[in-house]
Amino acid sequence: MNEHDSERIGGLLMADGMLPTDDVDQARVIVLNTCAIRENADNKLYGNLGHLKPVKDRHPELKIVVSGCLAQKDQGLIQRKAPWVDVVVGTHALPHLLDLLKESETDGPQMDVREYTETFPSALPAAREDAFRAWVSIAPGCDNACTFCIVPLVRGPQRSRSIGDILAEVQGLAARGVVEVTLLGQNVNTFGRDVTVPASSPTPLFSRLLREVGAIDGIRRVRFTSPHPHDFTPDVIEAMAETPTVCEHIHFPLQSGSDRVLKAMRRSYRRERYLGWLDRIRAAIPDIAVSTDIIVGFPGETEEDFARTLEVVERAAFDSAFMFQYSPRPGTRAASFDEQVPKVVVQDRFERLVELQERIGAARSAAQLGAEVEVLVEGGDKKGVSTQARTRTNRIVHLRDVLEPGTFAQARIVATATHHLTGELVRSPDAVTA
Numbered sequence: 001m002n003e004h005d006s007e008r009i010g011g012l013l014m015a016d017g018m019l020p021t022d023d024v025d026q027a028r029v030i031v032l033n034t035c036a037i038r039e040n041a042d043n044k045l046y047g048n049l050g051h052l053k054p055v056k057d058r059h060p061e062l063k064i065v066v067s068g069c070l071a072q073k074d075q076g077l078i079q080r081k082a083p084w085v086d087v088v089v090g091t092h093a094l095p096h097l098l099d100l101l102k103e104s105e106t107d108g109p110q111m112d113v114r115e116y117t118e119t120f121p122s123a124l125p126a127a128r129e130d131a132f133r134a135w136v137s138i139a140p141g142c143d144n145a146c147t148f149c150i151v152p153l154v155r156g157p158q159r160s161r162s163i164g165d166i167l168a169e170v171q172g173l174a175a176r177g178v179v180e181v182t183l184l185g186q187n188v189n190t191f192g193r194d195v196t197v198p199a200s201s202p203t204p205l206f207s208r209l210l211r212e213v214g215a216i217d218g219i220r221r222v223r224f225t226s227p228h229p230h231d232f233t234p235d236v237i238e239a240m241a242e243t244p245t246v247c248e249h250i251h252f253p254l255q256s257g258s259d260r261v262l263k264a265m266r267r268s269y270r271r272e273r274y275l276g277w278l279d280r281i282r283a284a285i286p287d288i289a290v291s292t293d294i295i296v297g298f299p300g301e302t303e304e305d306f307a308r309t310l311e312v313v314e315r316a317a318f319d320s321a322f323m324f325q326y327s328p329r330p331g332t333r334a335a336s337f338d339e340q341v342p343k344v345v346v347q348d349r350f351e352r353l354v355e356l357q358e359r360i361g362a363a364r365s366a367a368q369l370g371a372e373v374e375v376l377v378e379g380g381d382k383k384g385v386s387t388q389a390r391t392r393t394n395r396i397v398h399l400r401d402v403l404e405p406g407t408f409a410q411a412r413i414v415a416t417a418t419h420h421l422t423g424e425l426v427r428s429p430d431a432v433t434a
Ligand code: SAM
Pocket: 037, 038, 148, 149, 150, 151, 185, 186, 187, 226, 227, 228, 253, 255, 293, 294, 295, 324, 325, 326, 327, 328, 329
């Protein structure tokens, strides 16, 4: 979500006549678009601002902007700690960035951290990193209140876009050669709930959206993140299974395998329900790859709770996992829970979890040996002698051939490692617009 915001910020600045540069001494504007999900993001921001101070001293006309979740969280603190910051723009105020920059020229430092997104800025341009794939935000914000999570505090409540608005964006992308889209929301299963009268829609809206996006001419791959195990519904499995363009991959965040911890996290599903969903998903889409998010060391997590997580990880056989050490976030309920787990214990559990998941991931990867798969080329290596591509199941494939980004090809898997596969072309690639 933040990376997509960065694309919109880039798009706005470019629409105003600017060009990107890698050289800070050339820059007229530097935007630090920030994430607040874990504490190290805080430290990084203030470290980076420290490094920019001498640049600002050298070029007083340079504008330094802090945007995103930390801007929303820290507000006036940023310019108190780093008075050389010209603009602080929160998550709901992005469309006003250019005005704020202009006002800072005449009126000095500016800040807009309004608390609410009035309307989704669909019309904002986006400087997308790739010509062939794109993120599409379907519902910013979140209506849940997981006790560890700062997202609802910095992004506000869920604000679903209209289906028509989203379809128009994807049609426009497809017309410009985009072949893969990833639909973004914090809880995609509740997409539309904030704009429809309960029970007024005969089918839940997310499965309808998947089918309609999947049917757009030119779109060959549809991905989405993240579904929430509590709000997941069978019609989404049906839509995934019946829409050929929807990829065989699901990111299905577990967080913990202990029911006691899930309850304390206010994640209102339990381990058996979670595993039950996985069985149903795999029964309907046999080759699907599953990834997840897991937090280690949530306050009050005992060795027994952690053993439950390891058990679920074994049973779920995830293809990959984002594993995090719990990080207390200001303003969240869990930050004030009494039983914070000591750092050494968290580290030890984290290492054991990573070791287990690496073993499982390597075995899942090894099972791909000999398979023939469709890959979409993402880019070349720096030396220009090989190519990185991705399967529909979201696995990275290294190819020895050099192919244009955006090309589809068929590859046979000839070697496997935990986090990537190696493939050989079995058929010449189709020329795809990129
Ligand atoms: N909306 C998604 C969901 O409900 O699964 C999660 C989005 S969050 C931006 C991404 C992941 O960050 C979460 O799934 C969680 O594992 C992790 N995370 C969030 N808050 C955290 C915290 N305080 N400490 C450690 N990890 C955290």
